[in-house]
Amino acid sequence: MSQKQRCLLIVEDDIGLQSQLRWSFEDYDLVIAGDRPTALALLRRHQPAVVLQDLGLPPDAAGTTEGFATIAEILEEVPHTKIIVVTGNGDRDNAVKSIGSGAYDFCFKPLDLEVLRMIVDRAFRVHELEAENRRLRSQSPAVFEGVIGNSTAMLNAYRMVEKVSPSSATVLLLGETGTGKELFARAVHRLSSRHGGPFVAINCAAIPDALLEAELFGYEKGAYTGAHKQTKGKIELAVNGSLLLDEIGDMPLTLQAKLLRFFEERVVERIGGRELIPVDVRIICATHQDLPALIRDGRFREDLFYRISEVSIRLPPLRERAGDAVTLARHFLEQAASRHGRTVRGFTAKALKAIAEYPWPGNVRELENTINSAVIMADEKQIGLEALHLGAVDDDILDLQKVRNDAEKRAIQRALTQASGNLSRVASLLGISRPTIYDLLDKHGLKRPTSPD
Numbered sequence: 001m002s003q004k005q006r007c008l009l010i011v012e013d014d015i016g017l018q019s020q021l022r023w024s025f026e027d028y029d030l031v032i033a034g035d036r037p038t039a040l041a042l043l044r045r046h047q048p049a050v051v052l053q054d055l056g057l058p059p060d061a062a063g064t065t066e067g068f069a070t071i072a073e074i075l076e077e078v079p080h081t082k083i084i085v086v087t088g089n090g091d092r093d094n095a096v097k098s099i100g101s102g103a104y105d106f107c108f109k110p111l112d113l114e115v116l117r118m119i120v121d122r123a124f125r126v127h128e129l130e131a132e133n134r135r136l137r138s139q140s141p142a143v144f145e146g147v148i149g150n151s152t153a154m155l156n157a158y159r160m161v162e163k164v165s166p167s168s169a170t171v172l173l174l175g176e177t178g179t180g181k182e183l184f185a186r187a188v189h190r191l192s193s194r195h196g197g198p199f200v201a202i203n204c205a206a207i208p209d210a211l212l213e214a215e216l217f218g219y220e221k222g223a224y225t226g227a228h229k230q231t232k233g234k235i236e237l238a239v240n241g242s243l244l245l246d247e248i249g250d251m252p253l254t255l256q257a258k259l260l261r262f263f264e265e266r267v268v269e270r271i272g273g274r275e276l277i278p279v280d281v282r283i284i285c286a287t288h289q290d291l292p293a294l295i296r297d298g299r300f301r302e303d304l305f306y307r308i309s310e311v312s313i314r315l316p317p318l319r320e321r322a323g324d325a326v327t328l329a330r331h332f333l334e335q336a337a338s339r340h341g342r343t344v345r346g347f348t349a350k351a352l353k354a355i356a357e358y359p360w361p362g363n364v365r366e367l368e369n370t371i372n373s374a375v376i377m378a379d380e381k382q383i384g385l386e387a388l389h390l391g392a393v394d395d396d397i398l399d400l401q402k403v404r405n406d407a408e409k410r411a412i413q414r415a416l417t418q419a420s421g422n423l424s425r426v427a428s429l430l431g432i433s434r435p436t437i438y439d440l441l442d443k444h445g446l447k448r449p450t451s452p453d
């Protein structure tokens with residue numbers, strides 16, 4: 001979207017500041033108000049995505065009551081509006097209070113216009129992303145049911161699913177364990193013309209090789225010991241619907257050949273049967289494995305790979321979905337609290353920081369389990385860092401600066417010992433100059449050796 005299409009409302013009573021801002025944001029579609037009633041009238045008429053608002057507005061230009069009332073009314077009228085509050089230099093209390101009242105960000109006077117332009121630009125981008133997400137959800141409310149996440153990576157995945165689902169293409173969902181492949185497979189099914197038919201899933205890794213063929217293709221009565229009655233396989237059960245072949249990378253080679261035949265001829269032959277039964281099924285495959293690597297190792301058929309990957313959608317791991325871990329954690333907390341009848345209200349700031357920074361190797365499933373057990377075990381109203389049991393992650397490790405400093409200090413101490421206090425040798429061991437050594441010794445409060453060289 002070009003700046004000219006981006007409507008920015010400035011609420012500022014100071015005429016001098018008004019013209020400074022008008023000049024700075026002339027490339028935007030700008031509307032300016034000097035007080036609350038005008039601001040609200042312009043809000044209704046222009047629906048600006050972003051509002052830049054002074055806290056001191058008439059009739060309380062020296063206070064903040066009018067400013068806070070304006071924030072409240074704007075958000076009541078159009079809740080998605082991003083309000084950036086402008087407040088007096090160092091007035092941290094009101095800045096924090098305005099965020100608590102729902103403002104998006106704040107900046108202090110005197111204004112650094114370059115920084116302000118960045119904040120405004122980011123507010124527009126966040127607003128646009130959120131609007132896009134709402135659009136996707138409102139168009140198809142049930143399609144992405146249960147799928148949480150507003151990160152750009154997830155929005156891309158939603159778009160791919162939207163595009164590919166109505167076609168009959170075979171979709172391959174790739175992603176680490178717990179990234180939501182099954183949820184997305186269900187979304188593909190719901191968005192397709194087959195949504196009235198069944199959605200059937202089979203996990204190829206969870207069923208012993210010997211049974212997998214029978215599970216997939218079915219068997220006739222008496223086909224083998226224990227085959228007491230004719231039984232349809234999952235492929236037949238999914239007729240007129242979709243079949244998810246989960247963990248397709250774990251399918252044995254012999255069965256891969258039979259599956260390939262199914263793809264080519266679209267018929268199934270039950271074990272022990274003579275009849276070729278035509279079936280109309282859309283296949284969706286999923287795996288956490290690197291299929292090209294399996295092909296190189298001779299463990300996956302290349303021809304089958306091309307059949308199943310007409311369209312591949314990669315679901316990003318949680319660590320690549322900026323902001324999603326916290327959103328999901330809040331969602332799972334609410335869900336678990338209501339399921340277990342607990343009155344847990346939220347997370348402490350440290351817990352939220354840890355959730356955002358932990359790499360979540362088990363992805364959403366691991367996060368869901370972690371929050372679930374924290375809610376069940378919680379004694380407090382808020383879930384703290386300790387309740388999450390995130391192993392190696394503690395507060396210190398989350399502070400990258402501290403980690404770097406500690407590592408630097410340890411390296412200098414080791415070099416000092418190795419070089420017996422000879423600073424020229426210390427410098428050469430660490431690959432830095434002698435003056436830098438002096439700076440680092442002072443920085444870390446280390447004593448300078450008494451006989452330096």
Ligand SMILES: Nc1ncnc2c1ncn2[C@@H]1O[C@H](COP(=O)(O)OP(=O)(O)OP(=O)(O)O)[C@@H](O)[C@H]1O
Pocket residue numbers: 146147148149175176177178179180181182183184246288328364365368
């Ligand atoms: N984006 C999401 N929003 C909400 N819940 C999610 C999301 N992604 C995954 N989940 C939840 O996480 C759990 C794991 O998801 P799912 O089974 O779809 O993952 P998967 O990638 O198929 O995992 P695996 O490869 O281990 O089978 C489920 O309980 C699912 O509901």
